[in-house]
Structures are given as structure tokens and as C-alpha cells.
Amino acid sequence: GQNIDQPTEMTATEGAIVQINCTYQTSGFNGLFWYQQHAGEAPTFLSYNVLDGLEEKGRFSSFLSRSKGYSYLLLKELQMKDSASYLCAVVDSNYQLIWGAGTKLIIKP
């Protein structure tokens, strides 16, 4: 079966750095997305990785290792507005998105 694992909840302090991990086992791989979802709102696109390595975009970076079936989202200089759920999603061989359950990130002052 297809499986995406990410921690259910994480807590971090304002101004700090946090890394949210995602491991996956899917039938084929055509890329991995990270989405941010604030409570009561729809998800918004953060990043896309299809090749191994680190993609940096401002305070957010995303890393992929296809051989390990592993990705992480790195958030730097955390702000209170970063409190949200972060969803990992993998595109499988049929170009369907397989979603993780999401990681709820709580930022404390």
C-alpha cells in the first residue's frame, strides 16, 4: 500500500528553527509537495521537490532524498503566523497526489 508518515504535532519557539519530516512509500514517485494549511482555510502551496537536494525559498526550505523515501521542510526565524498544519504529499506513478495526515505546528512566544 501507499503510505506517508509525518509527525502529528510539533511545538517550537518564535524565532527558532523547526524541521518537519516526511517519509513515504508509494507506487512510483513523480515529486513531493509541501502545503501549509491554516485552521479553517484551504491549503496553500509551499514547495515542490522532484530531484534530490535542498530547495530554498526565503525562510522555508525543503529537502528530498528519493533513495531514502524522505523529505523535510525547514522553517527558519519562526513567526507566530507560521502556526499551521503542514501537509506532505507525494505524486505517485499515476500522477495522483497521496496526502500525509499533516503536522500541526504550534509556535510559542
Next chain:
Amino acid sequence: GAVVSQHPSWVICKSGTSVKIECRSLDFQATTMFWYRQFPKQSLMLMATSNEGSKATYEQGVEKDKFLINHASLTLSTLTVTSAHPEDSSFYICSARNLASSYNEQFFGPGTRLTVL
């Protein structure tokens, strides 16, 4: 670019009535649109994949006769919840895949909160 709208943003209805939700891609064409349902504190659950000009593909456990999907054009898909019941109360979100995007990402609408009394 890549804006998706949904209408209505929220709806309250009586049990037994039908509710139609519209999903539009405003500035791009989308041959494929997706309908998700999300219950409180849970992740997105894909209900169906909607392809322009053809029948929708429903996920296992989703009743196609209860959740009617029509994708009549490259910019519009509709979801009709027929004979809604309180257990259908949820947050319904559509997304659209941009034909022109090399990323294959999905752009999400703002969601529709349905409450069935």
C-alpha cells in the same frame, strides 16, 4: 495567477435538501479538478477526480449517486450533495491542476463549509 474560487463559502441547509458547490479556475484552464472533504482536525480526504467532458472517478467509499460531480468546461466543476444529512457536514475543498504548469501542483479553492441541520 492560478486562482481557484469556490461558491458558496459556507452554507447551512436542512436535512434532506440538496446543495451545489461550484469550483472555478479563474485565470487558467484545468482539465482535472479534485474534490476533497476535511473533517475537523483531520487531513484532506480525496472524494473524486473530475475530468472535463467525462465522468468523475470516485474514491472507494464515496457514493457517486450522493455526490454528483459535473465538469462541463475547462474552468468549472460542480459538486452537488444530494439529500444532505448532518453527517455530511464538513469542509469541502476543490483544487485544480494547471495544464500549463510543469510542477503538476494543485491549486486549492478557499473551501465551502457545509452545515446540515
